Amino acid sequence: MIAPKPKLLGPDSTIGILGGGQLGRMLALAAARLGFKCHIYCPDPESPAFDICRRFSEHDYTDWHALDRFANEVDVVTYEFENVPAETAAFLSARKPVLPDPQVLATTQDRLSEKSFVTGLGIATAPFAAVHSLVELEAAAAAVGRPAVLKTRRFGYDGKGQVSIRDGSDLAAAWRDTGEQPCILEAFVPFEREISVIAARGLDGKVETFEVTENEHHDHILKISQVPARITPAVATEARRIAETIATAFSYVGVLAVELFVVPDGAGHAVLVNEIAPRVHNSGHWTIDGCSVSQFEQHIRAIAGLPLGRPARRGRRVEMVNLIGAEAEDYRDWLRVPGAAVHLYGKSAIRPGRKMGHVTRVEE
Ligand SMILES: Nc1ncnc2c1ncn2[C@@H]1O[C@H](COP(=O)(O)OP(=O)(O)O)[C@@H](O)[C@H]1O
Ligand SMILES: [Mg+2]
Numbered sequence: 353m354i355a356p357k358p359k360l361l362g363p364d365s366t367i368g369i370l371g372g373g374q375l376g377r378m379l380a381l382a383a384a385r386l387g388f389k390c391h392i393y394c395p396d397p398e399s400p401a402f403d404i405c406r407r408f409s410e411h412d413y414t415d416w417h418a419l420d421r422f423a424n425e426v427d428v429v430t431y432e433f434e435n436v437p438a439e440t441a442a443f444l445s446a447r448k449p450v451l452p453d454p455q456v457l458a459t460t461q462d463r464l465s466e467k468s469f470v471t472g473l474g475i476a477t478a479p480f481a482a483v484h485s486l487v488e489l490e491a492a493a494a495a496v497g498r499p500a501v502l503k504t505r506r507f508g509y510d511g512k513g514q515v516s517i518r519d520g521s522d523l524a525a526a527w528r529d530t531g532e533q534p535c536i537l538e539a540f541v542p543f544e545r546e547i548s549v550i551a552a553r554g555l556d557g558k559v560e561t562f563e564v565t566e567n568e569h570h571d572h573i574l575k576i577s578q579v580p581a582r583i584t585p586a587v588a589t590e591a592r593r594i595a596e597t598i599a600t601a602f603s604y605v606g607v608l609a610v611e612l613f614v615v616p617d618g619a620g621h622a623v624l625v626n627e628i629a630p631r632v633h634n635s636g637h638w639t640i641d642g643c644s645v646s647q648f649e650q651h652i653r654a655i656a657g658l659p660l661g662r663p664a665r666r667g668r669r670v671e672m673v674n675l676i677g678a679e680a681e682d683y684r685d686w687l688r689v690p691g692a693a694v695h696l697y698g699k700s701a702i703r704p705g706r707k708m709g710h711v712t713r714v715e716e
Pocket of ligand 2 (some may be wrong): 611
């Protein structure tokens, strides 16, 4: 079957979104502002995005009847998470345009193919090696060196599926801790800073990158993002060039995020890609209140065939803080802070490590 071609969407069109988390919710809010309707597809009955859309389907990603109905009711399909099963994306793309193209999912769902793709573009990453057994882990540790990080190739997020390998670490125990799944071993990067670039590429191939964001993780979970990042103009230019190169290489349509490490290198710095997210990203949440166009609106514009916005930061500095777990209970205090924009995702159950909301402050 020939995949239907993406086209310019009229004002009353319906955007189908796979995944009903906070990213889907914020995408739907941005879509509504541009006059679009959203249909959210997610198996989780507690999906935060269900609260604010025209329609939702609460079905599994392999419920082909439900997916067929969904495809019939939408004009384009996009996703807010990268673990959409390949067969689901293939099924939908035979019926409606799926943007970004599902081949991007295949590459980015697997840390090994992702890193191989990036290095194939001549872009640096931490040294890495594939690991499928304890014997391979021993060889990889010798090749990559210690300290290192052992990561499952698939389904990792917020530091899940990662084990640190230090000088005295027992490799057999580390291999067991990953569940003996296909992994990669990466050299530990002694970074000065972590940064990210959110890039958007339109149907016409034009790319717009947002200003480089500096990110601070606590317990492997993003805690604070700030712009401007405290980096040199050379690092900023290089990071944005890398994101644009990746978006172009994928013939991407929509928003993607590239996470990078900044490492001291002689008199200057080297920039290494850590990972790619084929979707809107937590480190871009500051753009809702702190930029002339948000990452969410930019994604909707791209997949609808509309012109991209030219991102311009508001204020001298913007900071976004995630409300994680019980921190969300403090939201009333945040509401008293002058200039603080409080975003709550409507999740009923507070769990440790769960992203419950965020607060953005734009400093004039
Ligand atoms: N090779 C590495 N060297 C140093 N720190 C790392 C490395 N890999 C991951 N980290 C730290 O762990 C965080 C989460 O890892 P990441 O690979 O981005 O996985 P995910 O975000 O999918 O959980 C990174 O943002 C970084 O702080
Ligand atoms: Mg990450």
